[in-house]
Amino acid sequence: xxERPINGRYTSVAVTLHWLVAFGILYNLWNGWWFDxxxxxxxxxxxxxxxxxxxxxxxxxxxxxLRILWKIGHPGPLPMGTLKPWxxxxxxxxHHTLYLLMVIVPLAGWLHDSAxxxxxxxxxxxxxxxxxxxxxxxxxxxxxxxxxxxxxxxMVHTLTAYVLIGALMLHIAGALKHQFLDRQPQFRxxxxxK
Ligand code: HEM
Ligand code: HEM
Numbered sequence: 001x002x003e004r005p006i007n008g009r010y011t012s013v014a015v016t017l018h019w020l021v022a023f024g025i026l027y028n029l030w031n032g033w034w035f036d037x038x039x040x041x042x043x044x045x046x047x048x049x050x051x052x053x054x055x056x057x058x059x060x061x062x063x064x065x066l067r068i069l070w071k072i073g074h075p076g077p078l079p080m081g082t083l084k085p086w087x088x089x090x091x092x093x094x095h096h097t098l099y100l101l102m103v104i105v106p107l108a109g110w111l112h113d114s115a116x117x118x119x120x121x122x123x124x125x126x127x128x129x130x131x132x133x134x135x136x137x138x139x140x141x142x143x144x145x146x147x148x149x150x151x152x153x154x155m156v157h158t159l160t161a162y163v164l165i166g167a168l169m170l171h172i173a174g175a176l177k178h179q180f181l182d183r184q185p186q187f188r189x190x191x192x193x194k
Pocket of ligand 1: 026095
């Protein structure tokens with residue numbers, strides 16, 4: 001197991017995965033809520049926007065899986081020595097919540113889309129090019145049952161996206177506090193360098 005210095009940094013692989021996943025998630029949060037205004041103003045653009053949302057979301061899910069595997073062998077530096085016990089506990093709780101939601105939100109989106117009764121006639125193509133699969137749980141169901149699950153899983157997707165935003169706000173507020181109020185080298189931990 002590698003050393004875990006207190007004021008060290010995450011590995012370049014962890015940093016790259018952190019920022020790719022962060023941009024993917026922030027993009028999809030914005031893009032997801034933008035569907036509503038798009039539907040009203042430019043209904044012809046909605047299908048392409050939803051397809052792009054799904055492609056980004058599936059990519060995020062894959063990157064999160066890689067990140068979790070990487071974390072097992074490379075846990076990263078110990079928490080900063082200057083953290084008070086409650087800050088250490090809160091940041092660990094927020095990080096665990098984020099890991100959980102980084103899996104649940106895209107997975108619920110994928111399940112929601114897989115339960116869509118229009119799925120068989122609308123094959124999924126990642127970024128318009130790579131054929132991708134739906135989760136094979138809803139194949140034998142009637143349209144009414146598919147509608148039921150499509151609805152419920154859509155609700156789970158939306159509600160967990162709200163919880164993700166709450167956890168993210170805490171995460172970003174914590175990073176800003178340590179960097180600017182406590183004047184500790186917080187940002188460099190999640191950036192490249194020796
Ligand atoms: C969707 C957006 C984001 C997600 C899902 C996310 C998730 C995470 C997670 C799970 C960790 C824990 C890493 C580990 O111990 O394995 C982490 C660490 C970190 N994140 Fe984020 N993050 C996001 C955005 C941001 C932003 C916008 C900032 C900057 C303001 C930021 C700054 C950091 C820093 C500095 C750390 C290192 C914390 C430490 O000292 O250990 N993150 N992030
Ligand atoms: C990075 C992960 C993801 C985030 C943060 C995210 C976020 C969101 C948000 C905020 C909405 C709008 C909810 C609403 O208006 O009630 C939404 C809608 C949706 N998402 Fe996601 N999503 C992600 C991944 C996925 C994935 C992987 C899929 C499917 C493969 C997916 C499929 C959908 C669909 C079909 C909708 C509804 C679009 C419509 O109104 O018809 N999402 N998502």
